[in-house]
Amino acid sequence: MKNQNLTDLRNVTKESISNAIEWLKEYLTFPTISAQNSAIPETVRFVVKMIEEAKGEAEVLDDLGGNPVIYGFFPAGRNGDSTKTLLFYNHYDVQPPEPLDEWISEPFQPTIREGNLFARGVADNKGDLIARLTAIKVLQKTQGGLPCNIKFLIEGEEEIGSPNLSPYLEKYRDRFKADACIWEFGGKDEQDRISMVAGIKGMAYLELTCVGAEIDMHSSVGAYVDNAAWRLVQALASMKNQQNEILVEGFYDGMVEPSEAVKQAVRALPFNEEAVSALYGIKRPLITAAKGQDPREAMVLHPTMTICGLISGYTGEGAKTVLPKVAKAKVDCRLVPGQDPNHIRSCIQKHLGKHGFYDIEVTLVNGQKAYRSDFSHPFISHVMETATEVYQKEGILAPNSAGTGPMFEFGKQLQLPIISTGVGWVGSKAHAPNESIRLQDFEDGIVHMAYMLLGFPAALHASQEKLEGIK
């Protein structure tokens, strides 16, 4: 019975796939770069139109500031279970496409090459929204309606750290109330296993600024004028040593010791160092190797401190003999449960003061706490099991991703199990030039979402009965 359903879903998805790709390509033409406040209203209108085309109700929430949050609602069909609700979390904004000259095709002109679709945002996260909306259409076709209520929260500031999401979640808590949540992203690993996460790291994205003078100077005055670039370099070097040890006092404050189950799950994760090195063309050994650490543990359980950007003075070709007036660094700290982004900022500011860099200003560009869902919840198992059937290969579940997002707020406000899965793959290059998804993954991802939704009410009922049986 289940398998006939799956076959039907596969067939109808195959029939719908070219329309879904056209839909996605149109969605990808919007340069919805939240960091640059680009194309927000037109993208919002397009998302609303798509929800309505899929026979859902859309509501644009914009009364609490920031880019609008889109609420989507699709009621259970006549044969469905209207007591059960699944929530999808997506975002319609994308990362800036720079560096532009490294793109083979234009970032906002979606292009198919060798079965892959290339465009900024196709993996993160526009492809997933279209896959989920298409899964709804496929269910409507095969089942005559939906097996449960389906809700969407689609925000427009994920790529800048969701700075305005929390009040929306709090005010509209009842609107977004659900039994479980599928998070925005995910995909296949280098061995083609679907890889899911039941949590997320937090983030403190900081900007460090050193102003040395009001104007750029001729570099010959370096004999007696202090140099903002040297100061910034010295300040950063005081924060992390050559062995990649973070030296900022208080940085690790509040960290929650992971449970034995979490540690076990981490040890069960696959990790292929050679494949990772080849993928990025990494020139040096992994930094975990020197410390005798397990890279899987580092990825899931350890906080990080990463320089994302440096800028000062002359950066063009050849020589310009300038003593720069200002130097800036962007530093991204990935946090684990218990760490607080504001505390991280203040520890770094204190550290700099203590080391004589009182003139370097540290600002928090964007801060989010980490979150780990209870990944022993039956909903999590249901998503995993349906994935195994659809992808015909055992999937992987990590306690949390190394990436970040506003999951902490969802957990706090909505109190529900969360798992993240999607249509990307290990070579998707999210945040980098030539971002892509593989069209076969896109099709399989639609089937998985439809099939997961089909069994969703039963899985929740079974778990309730189990819980009640225990009582």
Added chain:
Amino acid sequence: MKNQNLTDLRNVTKESISNAIEWLKEYLTFPTISAQNSAIPETVRFVVKMIEEAKGEAEVLDDLGGNPVIYGFFPAGRNGDSTKTLLFYNHYDVQPPEPLDEWISEPFQPTIREGNLFARGVADNKGDLIARLTAIKVLQKTQGGLPCNIKFLIEGEEEIGSPNLSPYLEKYRDRFKADACIWEFGGKDEQDRISMVAGIKGMAYLELTCVGAEIDMHSSVGAYVDNAAWRLVQALASMKNQQNEILVEGFYDGMVEPSEAVKQAVRALPFNEEAVSALYGIKRPLITAAKGQDPREAMVLHPTMTICGLISGYTGEGAKTVLPKVAKAKVDCRLVPGQDPNHIRSCIQKHLGKHGFYDIEVTLVNGQKAYRSDFSHPFISHVMETATEVYQKEGILAPNSAGTGPMFEFGKQLQLPIISTGVGWVGSKAHAPNESIRLQDFEDGIVHMAYMLLGFPAALHASQEKLEGIK
């Protein structure tokens, strides 16, 4: 007698000044940007035409590569001393005019505002060539001929580090042979004193590159992937400490201890810390203060290591969570006599290897040795004394400038005393937007050059007699 000469020179200069300004304005319309290989042939033709208009012979030397070197020759008049020869060094190329939006008038449309002439290259170094050619015309008019032979070496690659000049000087050593040399630039300080130098610092302009991977990565992999920006920061921090002490072994190799006369001259230089701080809007104390050093000594006698530029990863507004594939720094070391730019590069490369940064590549973008002329030479005194008469204010003489140029090659090949003076001023903004000279300085500079030439043979003879008397 001398004073009647000076009065005549002043009067004829005043009569000639409007023609000289028109000549200069035409010369300034050529966008002779050597870094961009722009307008070279037409500028060369124009310079040749100007030399010929002043009744000199011009020869274009271009058989050894690079932009042509122009040789100019003006023989002594019938009443002049044809056994004595003065050489002028100038360059016809200019710095790029960027940033263009900060120019009040177009950089290659010379414009007079409030007695100042604005254009790219007017102070560095086109104004000086016209002043010198005009001085020749003035002497022809007042004296009926020149007091000595006059030669010019006018090159077209000074602003990119004169990479091809050395072989021309070597091959054409006899052409350029002279008894003394007036260098390209100079001008008035903030107290309106003419400020001259009898030497120049050297330079090793380096680019440091750390490549970490072939593509930019998502910053979450910072948990285990090494970061090119962190490595570059750590590497730079190992080269110079927070107290601005250079830590590279061998950096100071070969440095010639300055003579007591040089040290004395340095102590006699003016330096107004408050004025310097106000000029640039400097936010911190001078770095010499912390070390108990004299900023004048640092400027003239100490080598420097200055970060001119830093670039890595994302440098736009807001947050982009990227782990950069590459990080680069531009580092400008100003050298003193005895230091060698290639040795500096190799010491830094060795230092990095020794500190574990074997993967950071150091390239020499542009290298020049320092040079100090014997500034007790009577020619130097002659230039200083005539300046005092013309400008009616005591001038200032530094053993060397903090800036750089190909003076070392002149000294080595031609073995002659060199002093630099010109028509700029402290607000000339050479290398910056709105470069200018003051027209009164231009006129006075013409008079000074003419007056200096008039007494040049006698000054050299006196010194020879003195030398022979000592023998």
